[in-house]
Amino acid sequence: MIRLEQVSKTFHPGTVNEVPALRPVDLVVEEGEFITIIGSNGAGKSTLFNLVAGTYPPSTGSIRINEIDVTREPEYRRARYIGRIFQDPLLGTAGSMTLEDNMMICLRKGFKGLKISLNRKQRQWFQEQLVDLEMGLERRMKDNVRLLSGGQRQALTLLMMVLSRPDLILLDEHSAALDPRNAALVLELTRRYIEEYRLTAMMITHNMQHAITFGTRLLMMDKGEVILDVQGEEKASLTVDGLVERFHAIRHRDLESDEARLSL
Ligand SMILES: Nc1ncnc2c1ncn2[C@@H]1O[C@H](COP(=O)(O)OP(=O)(O)OP(=O)(O)O)[C@@H](O)[C@H]1O
Ligand SMILES: [Mg+2]
Structure with missing residues (x-):
C-alpha cells in the first residue's frame, strides 16, 4: 500500500520562478489497484511520479510504502520496490x-x-x-x-x-512514443501483466479513452491538484464526453486546446 499525506512540491520557492507543481495531496493506493491518470500538460502528473519514486523530496508531507516511511529515501533505494517506465523506449x-x-x-x-x-x-x-x-x-x-x-x-x-x-509500477506515457500498432500491443501487454501478476500500478496517459478503458481507478489532475478520483461502477460508466463535462463542472472552464487531443 502506498500512502501519501499532504504531499506537495513547489519548485524554486520564494523566487519569481516559483512553481506550485503539486498542491498538497492525500492519496492511498491499495495493493492490486491499477490507477490511470489524465490531465493537461503541466498538471503535475510526472511530478507526482517523481515524488513517489524519490527523484526529489517533497516540499511538504510524507510518503509511505507498505507502512515504511520513504519520504527521505533516495531514488536508487526506492528502485528496489518501484518499477518505472518512461515514454522513451531507450531508457x-x-x-x-x-x-x-x-x-x-x-x-x-x-x-x-x-x-x-x-x-x-x-x-x-x-x-x-x-x-x-x-x-x-x-x-x-x-x-x-x-x-x-x-x-x-x-x-x-x-x-x-x-x-x-516491484511493489508498485509507474508508467509515464510509456506507449506515447510508439506507432499506434505497437502502442496498442504494449498497452495490452501492460494490462495482461498487471492482471496476471497482480501488480499495483499507476499509468499516466494523454488518451482519455485509454484512461477509461484501462485500470480500476481514474485520477484527473489539473494545475497541481487531483480534481477527480473515481473507481468501481462510477469508473466503468465513464465516457470521454462525460469526463469533459465533469472537468467543466469542477473547474468552470473548458479543456484547453492541447487537451482536445485527449479525446482522440
Ligand atoms: N524540475 C523542475 N523545475 C522547475 N519546474 C518544474 C520542474 N519539473 C516540473 N516543473 C513544472 O511543474 C509543473 C508540473 O510539471 P509536470 O511535469 O509534473 O507536468 P505533467 O502533468 O507531467 O505534464 P505533461 O503532460 O506535459 O508531461 C509544470 O509547470 C512544470 O513546468
Ligand atoms: Mg509528464
Whole structure:
C-alpha cells in the first residue's frame, strides 16, 4: 500500500520562478489497484511520479510504502520496490548489452542482491515469455538490445519489470512514443501483466479513452491538484464526453486546446 499525506512540491520557492507543481495531496493506493491518470500538460502528473519514486523530496508531507516511511529515501533505494517506465523506449533497457544480460540484471534485482546466473530453467522460462510476446524476440537472446525497435524495447522493459517483482509500477506515457500498432500491443501487454501478476500500478496517459478503458481507478489532475478520483461502477460508466463535462463542472472552464487531443 502506498500512502501519501499532504504531499506537495513547489519548485524554486520564494523566487519569481516559483512553481506550485503539486498542491498538497492525500492519496492511498491499495495493493492490486491499477490507477490511470489524465490531465493537461503541466498538471503535475510526472511530478507526482517523481515524488513517489524519490527523484526529489517533497516540499511538504510524507510518503509511505507498505507502512515504511520513504519520504527521505533516495531514488536508487526506492528502485528496489518501484518499477518505472518512461515514454522513451531507450531508457528501460541497456542498449549495449544483450537481451539475455538485460534480463539477468533484473532477475538479480528481484532477488534483492543475491548473485545468480541464468540457468537452463530460467532461460527456458524467458524464452517462453518472449515467445508469448509474438515479436520474434526469443530468437534474439544474444542480440544487443539497441538493435530492437521501440515497441520491442518497451515490451522487453515491461517483461523485465515484471521479473523484478516491484511493489508498485509507474508508467509515464510509456506507449506515447510508439506507432499506434505497437502502442496498442504494449498497452495490452501492460494490462495482461498487471492482471496476471497482480501488480499495483499507476499509468499516466494523454488518451482519455485509454484512461477509461484501462485500470480500476481514474485520477484527473489539473494545475497541481487531483480534481477527480473515481473507481468501481462510477469508473466503468465513464465516457470521454462525460469526463469533459465533469472537468467543466469542477473547474468552470473548458479543456484547453492541447487537451482536445485527449479525446482522440
Ligand atoms: N524540475 C523542475 N523545475 C522547475 N519546474 C518544474 C520542474 N519539473 C516540473 N516543473 C513544472 O511543474 C509543473 C508540473 O510539471 P509536470 O511535469 O509534473 O507536468 P505533467 O502533468 O507531467 O505534464 P505533461 O503532460 O506535459 O508531461 C509544470 O509547470 C512544470 O513546468
Ligand atoms: Mg509528464
